[in-house]
Amino acid sequence: MNDSVLLLSLASAIVIGTPILLAGLGEMMTEHSGVMNLGVEGMMLGGGVVGFWMSSQHSSVALSLAVGAGVGALFALIHAYLAVTLRVNQIVSGLALVITGTGFAGFVGSSNDSALIYARPQSFLEPVFGESMQDLPLVGPLVFGHDWVVYMSWGLVAAAAFWLFRTRAGLAVRSVGEDPASADTVGISVGLTRYVYTMIGGAGAGMGGTYLMTQIFATYQHGITAGLGWIAFALVTFAGWRPWRALVAAYVFGALRNLGFTLQILGASVPSDVLNALPFVLTIVALIIISARPAAARKYSAPSALAVPYSRETR
Amino acid sequence: MTDESTPAASTAEPATVQASGGEPHDAARLNAITKSFFGVPANDRVDFDLRWGEIHALLGENGAGKSTLCSVLAGLYHPDSGEIHLDGERVDLASPQQALEHGVGMVYQHFRLVDRFTVAENLALGHPETGFVTSRRSLERQVAELGRRYGLEVSPKAAIWQLSVGEQQRVEILKLLYRGVRILILDEPTAVLTPQEAQSLFATMRAMAADGQAIIFVSHKLDEVLEVSDRVTVLRDGERVGSVETAEADPATLARMMVGRDLATPDRTRATAGGAALSVRGLFADGDRGLEALRDVDLEVRESQIVGVAGVAGNGQRELAEVITGLRRSKRGQIFLGDVDITRASTLQRIKMGLGFVPEDRMRTGMAGGLPLASNLALKAYRQPPLSKGPVVSQKAVEERARSLEKQFDIRGVRWAMPTSLLSGGNIQRAILARELSAGPRVLVAAAPTRGLDVAAIDAIRQILLDERDAGTAILMISEDLEEILDLSDEIVVLYEGRIMGRLDPDEASPEVLGMLMAGRTVDATPETAKDTA
Numbered sequence: 022m023n024d025s026v027l028l029l030s031l032a033s034a035i036v037i038g039t040p041i042l043l044a045g046l047g048e049m050m051t052e053h054s055g056v057m058n059l060g061v062e063g064m065m066l067g068g069g070v071v072g073f074w075m076s077s078q079h080s081s082v083a084l085s086l087a088v089g090a091g092v093g094a095l096f097a098l099i100h101a102y103l104a105v106t107l108r109v110n111q112i113v114s115g116l117a118l119v120i121t122g123t124g125f126a127g128f129v130g131s132s133n134d135s136a137l138i139y140a141r142p143q144s145f146l147e148p149v150f151g152e153s154m155q156d157l158p159l160v161g162p163l164v165f166g167h168d169w170v171v172y173m174s175w176g177l178v179a180a181a182a183f184w185l186f187r188t189r190a191g192l193a194v195r196s197v198g199e200d201p202a203s204a205d206t207v208g209i210s211v212g213l214t215r216y217v218y219t220m221i222g223g224a225g226a227g228m229g230g231t232y233l234m235t236q237i238f239a240t241y242q243h244g245i246t247a248g249l250g251w252i253a254f255a256l257v258t259f260a261g262w263r264p265w266r267a268l269v270a271a272y273v274f275g276a277l278r279n280l281g282f283t284l285q286i287l288g289a290s291v292p293s294d295v296l297n298a299l300p301f302v303l304t305i306v307a308l309i310i311i312s313a314r315p316a317a318a319r320k321y322s323a324p325s326a327l328a329v330p331y332s333r334e335t336r
Numbered sequence: 337m338t339d340e341s342t343p344a345a346s347t348a349e350p351a352t353v354q355a356s357g358g359e360p361h362d363a364a365r366l367n368a369i370t371k372s373f374f375g376v377p378a379n380d381r382v383d384f385d386l387r388w389g390e391i392h393a394l395l396g397e398n399g400a401g402k403s404t405l406c407s408v409l410a411g412l413y414h415p416d417s418g419e420i421h422l423d424g425e426r427v428d429l430a431s432p433q434q435a436l437e438h439g440v441g442m443v444y445q446h447f448r449l450v451d452r453f454t455v456a457e458n459l460a461l462g463h464p465e466t467g468f469v470t471s472r473r474s475l476e477r478q479v480a481e482l483g484r485r486y487g488l489e490v491s492p493k494a495a496i497w498q499l500s501v502g503e504q505q506r507v508e509i510l511k512l513l514y515r516g517v518r519i520l521i522l523d524e525p526t527a528v529l530t531p532q533e534a535q536s537l538f539a540t541m542r543a544m545a546a547d548g549q550a551i552i553f554v555s556h557k558l559d560e561v562l563e564v565s566d567r568v569t570v571l572r573d574g575e576r577v578g579s580v581e582t583a584e585a586d587p588a589t590l591a592r593m594m595v596g597r598d599l600a601t602p603d604r605t606r607a608t609a610g611g612a613a614l615s616v617r618g619l620f621a622d623g624d625r626g627l628e629a630l631r632d633v634d635l636e637v638r639e640s641q642i643v644g645v646a647g648v649a650g651n652g653q654r655e656l657a658e659v660i661t662g663l664r665r666s667k668r669g670q671i672f673l674g675d676v677d678i679t680r681a682s683t684l685q686r687i688k689m690g691l692g693f694v695p696e697d698r699m700r701t702g703m704a705g706g707l708p709l710a711s712n713l714a715l716k717a718y719r720q721p722p723l724s725k726g727p728v729v730s731q732k733a734v735e736e737r738a739r740s741l742e743k744q745f746d747i748r749g750v751r752w753a754m755p756t757s758l759l760s761g762g763n764i765q766r767a768i769l770a771r772e773l774s775a776g777p778r779v780l781v782a783a784a785p786t787r788g789l790d791v792a793a794i795d796a797i798r799q800i801l802l803d804e805r806d807a808g809t810a811i812l813m814i815s816e817d818l819e820e821i822l823d824l825s826d827e828i829v830v831l832y833e834g835r836i837m838g839r840l841d842p843d844e845a846s847p848e849v850l851g852m853l854m855a856g857r858t859v860d861a862t863p864e865t866a867k868d869t870a
């Protein structure tokens with residue numbers, strides 16, 4: 022009995038971890054270019070609400086995810102303009118984006134004629150693999166029991182790791198995040214790179230938000246992300262800016278999200294606020310552990326120019 | 337300070353305006369370039385021409401506008417007005433990338449390398465031939481080969497932060513060679529090189545020039561300029577003073593063109609040393625890569641004494657300075673300030689006990705680049721009155737103190753609330769010295785104290801150091817500049833691979849003997865006065 026509860030909650034950790042992963046991976050790309058976007062929560066809500074609306078209009082899940090990603094990227098564009106072109110403080114601009122995205126979602130969600138609160142997605146994703154594979158012990162629910170978005174997110178993790186650390190383009194974006202002046206002198210466009218990667222981050226958040234609303238909750242409510250965007254933001258640091266670590270970390274954070282339910286089923290009660298704070302506590306603990314080892318600290322530390330605006334004629 | 341009655345200024349008006357019809361084009365021609373920062377011109381209608389196959393030296397005092405002019409040609413700064421012609425074609429260089437595409441590349445005074453990347457990665461960065469998927473191994477092989485070909489060897493796998501400044505410079509040059517530039521701009525390249533390294537750089541430069549490429553060479557060292565360049569252009573206060581053929585130039589004229597007056601070189605004096613102020617016994621320490629960087633170093637600096645530490649970059653000088661100042665931990669051995677053991681003392685405790693430090697890399701460890709100069713100058717003194725009363729720092733006192741130090745140390749180009757990093761390289765160096773010396777140290781550890789300074793400033797700084805010494809300060813001077821070592825030291829030690837290779841009396845030492853010791857060879861003639869000098 023307890024066994025299956027554990028297994029089920031692990032499997033659902035993967036489900037709830039997926040929007041965290043999508044948004045976190047996007048933010049990780051953004052941060053590798055030296056831009057910090059605190060607005061993940063806002064972009065998840067803003068992109069997600071439009072993706073959700075799409076899902077109530079059309080049966081293609083891929084289409085609503087794409088729409089959500091696109092809207093998320095547009096929100097990120099605001100941040101890129103403020104942070105890269107106008108060089109305003111990125112913390113301020115990111116926080117403004119949270120407010121904007123939340124407000125936008127609230128506005129769209131309730132003022133629409135066919136209020137989104139009563140809308141439902143037209144279709145739900147089925148697991149990719151057949152019953153026989155899902156019934157395998159252990160690996161069945163954990164590995165073969167998911168829809169294609171989960172597998173796509175694994176693919177994205179692999180792609181991000183390869184892109185960042187094995188390709189010319191990855192070298193370029195990391196150099197922009199580490200030392201934009203050096204990147205500039207060898208002909209890499211700092212501004213363009215930062216715009217593009219900031220928008221990639223927004224797309225990840227928008228897609229994550231859409232997945233959360235259409236496939237996990239299948240409903241829209243005001244403030245439905247309930248801090249998942251912030252968790253995704255913390256994830257980047259927790260994972261030391263490394264995609265594969267982000268995969269593991271997203272599921273750990275997902276499990277913590279579910280822990281409340283699981284504990285309830287098992288009859289224990291822990292205040293939910295404590296559980297909600299755990300991802301952030303874990304992130305701090307991870308930072309402490311890493312910083313104790315200088316070699317690791319150097320390897321898993323933030324891009325040196327993170328949140329530092331770049332201007333060519335300033336030295 | 338603009339003295340218009342300079343003889344050189346009038347004699348050397350440009351005789352270079354020539355019709356380009358029929359003749360081969362100049363490599364580069366800059367017409368009336370003006371570039372201002374905060375309304376103050378750093379370049380004021382500067383003309384400059386560069387021929388193919390020549391090494392063209394650019395001279396001028398700190399803040400004269402050399403780096404600015406180079407940056408304009410390299411596409412980094414966009415001029416407010418003026419024209420740039422490359423190989424006869426009018427161009428508008430909107431970015432360093434466009435300049436690179438026109439074959440113009442620059443090694444900046446403040447290096448442009450990504451610290452956390454390896455040497456190979458830095459070379460691959462932005463290079464058009466880097467494949468989409470980067471293959472680390474083939475990249476490293478290529479880089480090692482290129483380095484060998486140009487005599488610029490450096491381990492391709494090493495991360496930049498692990499390299500000495502001298503090594504980083506090699507990477508910068510390699511980077512441009514790898515990009516195949518035809519107009520190479522070197523902004524004070526020799527400031528970080530040993531004489532031997534400088535010689536091999538000159539060989540590379542000459543080979544490139546003989547190949548028909550054009551080189552702009554910025555240096556404050558007149559003998560280098562005379563040795564390697566074909567022509568010299570002098571800037572002063574952002575304006576072009578004139579150009580001369582090197583063959584027709586001599587040091588005195590050049591210095592006068594630069595400064596606008598004659599120079600007085602400080603006399604070399606000796607002082608009688610007092611008791612031991614800084615002693616290092618059996619010191620061992622690791623470098624950044626975990627390899628042993630200091631091996632059994634014994635040193636003593638006495639009051640009123642300058643001990644010069646000579647050596648090729650990367651032989652433990654940086655580590656020695658860091659261990660003494662408390663920035664790096666030693667593995668074994670002891671350090672004494674006077675007779676107090678400070679081996680385990682914190683940096684702050686050491687500062688309070690009268691230890692001053694002029695670090696090697698002024699931008700990274702010397703100054704907080706984003707802060708205004710006044711704050712930087714207060715970085716050590718802010719804890720005591722008059723700068724602070726209790727927990728409150730008096731901004732007024734900070735500003736006042738800054739202004740008097742600016743005057744005393746002749747720091748130029750300071751504008752209110754401007755980030756310190758915007759000052760010219762030489763002025764930043766003066767500022768660091770101002771901060772350290774104004775704290776009245778008992779012991780001063782100075783790494784490359786006059787690196788990047790113009791001749792007038794070097795003389796001024798040397799005089800300041802000699803005065804400090806005469807006032808009783810013990811000075812440990814780490815320098816790769818042999819002339820400086822020989823001119824200022826009362827005793828010379830040579831570091832090689834973390835060991836002390838020899839101790840010399842400067843009167844008995846010659847550049848040749850020093851060079852041999854720095855290359856790790858023991859010389860029979862070396863007076864092995866070793867440890868009994870104390």
Ligand SMILES: Nc1ncnc2c1ncn2[C@@H]1O[C@H](COP(=O)(O)OP(=O)(O)OP(=O)(O)O)[C@@H](O)[C@H]1O
Pocket residue numbers: 334335336373374377378396397398399400401402403404405445748749758759760761762763788790
């Ligand atoms: N990016 C910038 N922003 C503001 N001021 C600048 C900038 N670059 C240069 N300046 C100012 O322009 C003047 C010329 O500086 P520049 O760096 O060209 O001098 P330099 O001749 O290279 O001096 P040095 O020998 O000390 O390197 C200085 O007063 C400097 O403070």
Ligand SMILES: [Mg+2]
Pocket residue numbers: 402403404445523760761
């Ligand atoms: Mg300069």
